Amino acid sequence: MNLYQFIQFEKLGHIERESFPIDLKKINLFRRILIKEKDFEIFKLNFKNYAFIVKGNDKKTIDNVNLSTESTLKKMLDYKKGFPFNYQFGQEKGTLIPYYGSKKNRRNEGNEVINYILENDNIKKVCDLFAGAGNLTFDNLFYFHKYNPNMKIIMNDFNIYISSMYYNIQNYVDEVYEEYAKLIFWLKNEFNELNLTTDKQYQKVQQYLLEELNIQSINNDYTPKTTALFIFLQHISRNGKISYDSETKSLEYDSFRNESAPYQCLNFALVVNKIFFYHEVLNIMDIEIVNNDYNNIIKALLNENVLLLVDSPYADYDAETLKSGGENYQKNVNTEIDFGNNFNQSNLLNYLKIHQERKGSFIYWNNHHKDIQFFSTEHLNTHYIKIPTKYADSNRIKQEIYMYVQYLTIEDIKEFGMIDEDIEEYEYQKSLIKNCEIELNEEDFAELEQAKQNIYYYIDMYKTINKDLPFQLLKYEKEYNEYKDGLPEF
Numbered sequence: 330m331n332l333y334q335f336i337q338f339e340k341l342g343h344i345e346r347e348s349f350p351i352d353l354k355k356i357n358l359f360r361r362i363l364i365k366e367k368d369f370e371i372f373k374l375n376f377k378n379y380a381f382i383v384k385g386n387d388k389k390t391i392d393n394v395n396l397s398t399e400s401t402l403k404k405m406l407d408y409k410k411g412f413p414f415n416y417q418f419g420q421e422k423g424t425l426i427p428y429y430g431s432k433k434n435r436r437n438e439g440n441e442v443i444n445y446i447l448e449n450d451n452i453k454k455v456c457d458l459f460a461g462a463g464n465l466t467f468d469n470l471f472y473f474h475k476y477n478p479n480m481k482i483i484m485n486d487f488n489i490y491i492s493s494m495y496y497n498i499q500n501y502v503d504e505v506y507e508e509y510a511k512l513i514f515w516l517k518n519e520f521n522e523l524n525l526t527t528d529k530q531y532q533k534v535q536q537y538l539l540e541e542l543n544i545q546s547i548n549n550d551y552t553p554k555t556t557a558l559f560i561f562l563q564h565i566s567r568n569g570k571i572s573y574d575s576e577t578k579s580l581e582y583d584s585f586r587n588e589s590a591p592y593q594c595l596n597f598a599l600v601v602n603k604i605f606f607y608h609e610v611l612n613i614m615d616i617e618i619v620n621n622d623y624n625n626i627i628k629a630l631l632n633e634n635v636l637l638l639v640d641s642p643y644a645d646y647d648a649e650t651l652k653s654g655g656e657n658y659q660k661n662v663n664t665e666i667d668f669g670n671n672f673n674q675s676n677l678l679n680y681l682k683i684h685q686e687r688k689g690s691f692i693y694w695n696n697h698h699k700d701i702q703f704f705s706t707e708h709l710n711t712h713y714i715k716i717p718t719k720y721a722d723s724n725r726i727k728q729e730i731y732m733y734v735q736y737l738t739i740e741d742i743k744e745f746g747m748i749d750e751d752i753e754e755y756e757y758q759k760s761l762i763k764n765c766e767i768e769l770n771e772e773d774f775a776e777l778e779q780a781k782q783n784i785y786y787y788i789d790m791y792k793t794i795n796k797d798l799p800f801q802l803l804k805y806e807k808e809y810n811e812y813k814d815g816l817p818e819f
């Protein structure tokens with residue numbers, strides 16, 4: 330079940346699958362009516378109704394819209410009771426904000442592991458230490474709930490704009506919407522339009538939003554207004570890329586959308602839906618929002634039965650020593666133990682080591698780096714999985730990793746060694762034999778046999794202690810059974 334289905338189910342008791350399109354002509358008519366509105370209070374109500382209708386999934390309403398004249402549409406926009414909360418936008422898989430480094434394209438690899446950890450370790454609490462756009466928490470909410478309906482969930486990020494965004498949407502959703510509507514109203518009055526299409530328009534809006542945000546930050550105001558400004562800016566910045574200075578709490582936006590990516594009235598409507606949708610999401614599991622440097626909260630978590638989701642700033646892929654991925658995190662670094670000169674991965678990894686020793690669970694994402702791999706094998710005994718990934722801005726491939734600890738007991742894991750490395754070896758030996766044109770000798774076959782036996786050994790171990798196989802081994806179960814069946818009985 331994905332997040333949208335989960336929330337639909339929790340709120341409605343069933344899942345709406347269908348969506349019903351509105352004629353483009355009617356959408357444009359709605360837009361023209363909205364553009365003419367001079368009174369903010371009326372605009373605020375109308376825009377919210379519009380946002381829910383055009384992204385709606387209520388067939389009766391949509392049928393009505395498609396048949397309606399301008400005066401009926403006006404009445405719909407004026408409907409004081411408002412339209413019921415809209416669950417349909419989820420079809421678009423909208424993350425709350427576009428965010429540089431977000432996990433929105435890497436949802437599946439982690440999820441399988443998280444599901445596995447939840448199934449096998451008795452997790453009471455989950456902490457997304459570097460929450461960002463929150464996809465790791467949001468994508469797995471259904472699993473958290475499935476394995477423990479009372480799961481305590483914490484989302485932390487030291488970027489105060491991020492944390493206050495969650496907090497405000499959770500607690501002051503109407504105020505956030507009101508502030509967002511004010512911004513759209515301002516934009517409409519400025520351009521007599523509800524689309525952003527030209528470079529000039531973009532520049533003007535960006536400048537306005539940044540100036541307003543700066544005033545908020547100088548005054549230390551992280552209110553619903555700040556949140557509305559922040560969400561708006563993230564949406565019109567390419568890839569949602571920002572730099573955040575944790576000391577001055579200031580933001581810099583260096584790459585904006587341009588006219589080749591017009592931002593339309595429908596996009597604004599989608600944001601409105603997201604604000605209300607994520608209000609439900611944050612409240613349904615009563616997620617706790619924290620704004621802190623992870624260093625200040627991790628120690629307390631290490632004594633508990635907690636699953637840590639660890640998606641820290643990435644190590645530079647090509648760098649000799651570990652650095653963070655180019656954003657401004659220097660101010661927060663504890664330089665005592667440091668692989669490189671920016672975000673202190675080593676410090677973080679050492680915490681994970683303690684967590685593991687106390688039988689805590691975690692899953693950690695990063696770019697592949699030899700120092701991380703070394704730490705993983707030598708100190709952590711974790712599963713270290715490489716995933717070929719395209720760079721966001723080119724077709725070049727790099728290796729990302731996730732690593733996790735999956736419990737039987739610490740002793741079992743030590744005994745088992747590194748399953749993933751052996752799987753890699755087995756697959757490699759198989760491919761050699763399959764693709765080889767020259768004649769193979771006995772030694773080659775012995776290598777393959779050894780690699781195979783290593784895999785079978787793991788499967789044996791899991792079966793001996795009556796544990797389900799971890800997902801990486803499942804695909805070898807059939808051949809393992811056939812092999813066992815072929816052995817003579819003693």
Ligand SMILES: C[S@@+](CC[C@H](N)C(=O)[O-])C[C@H]1O[C@@H](n2cnc3c(N)ncnc32)[C@H](O)[C@@H]1O
Nearest residue numbers: 430431432459461462463464487488622623640
């Ligand atoms: C790679 S992003 C996380 C992306 C996130 N998983 C998502 O799906 O959007 C890293 C996040 O860590 C935050 N961060 C960086 N240093 C931190 C620190 N010392 N403590 C807490 N958060 C930090 C950044 O603000 C950023 O949002």
